[in-house]
Amino acid sequence: MLIDWDKMMPTGSLRAGAVRRFATGQQISVVYVETDPQARFDGRPHRHPHEQWVVVTAGLLGMTCDDNRFELSEGEVAFLPANSWHAAVGVGPSGARYLEFSAPPRLDLLPDSLVPDALEFPREERRDS
Template identity: 30%
Template sequence: MDIHKIDWSRIPWTPVRPGVERKAFSGSAATVALHRLMPGHEPRPHSHPHEQIAYIVSGTLRFFIGGEEHLVGPGGLVLIPSNVEHWGEVVGDEPVLNLDVFTPRRPEYA
């Protein structure tokens, strides 16, 4: 059995684009990514073949998923199906921390 223990504080934040940073960890079949979204960041509609589960750690995010709008705050979860266009916008002045889980793994993340 190959077990890895990771300390999030030792993983550096990686700039994704202005207003968006990420730190990520991958196993052989899944990726966990912590995103920090700043108020006023530029949302970018996109889709990918990976199913995604997003958990909001802090702040509030307005998700647009497949033509539907969902307001999600701390403790909230959303499931984003594979190949469905989606994006998020920060609501208010507080940065959003959201934890994303992808399967299969996202090798371009970590």
């Protein structure tokens, strides 16, 4: 089945300047992200119980995972283990387009989902603590 990202409804985004579109199957989900060069990144790490693969399709994406910082360019792939602290921290001068594959699927990203948000932020950064 072909996914036409232009026909997929945008889902919530962690930052202004990024558009995220979501698709899911029974075993894995994928988010297509388009981020403008002017997008603001706070660098806040988060984690979730899903392993995640990030595939950059255009531009440059800066990331952290646990204590490692790295940049991904077109065609490069990063693996983020389940429950690892990670964050997107910036994009290159032309922005970035990338795919985030998550297993099990991120059902919390479905529009009007009743599944609780899977993201966890460090305790000292939580507003509700």
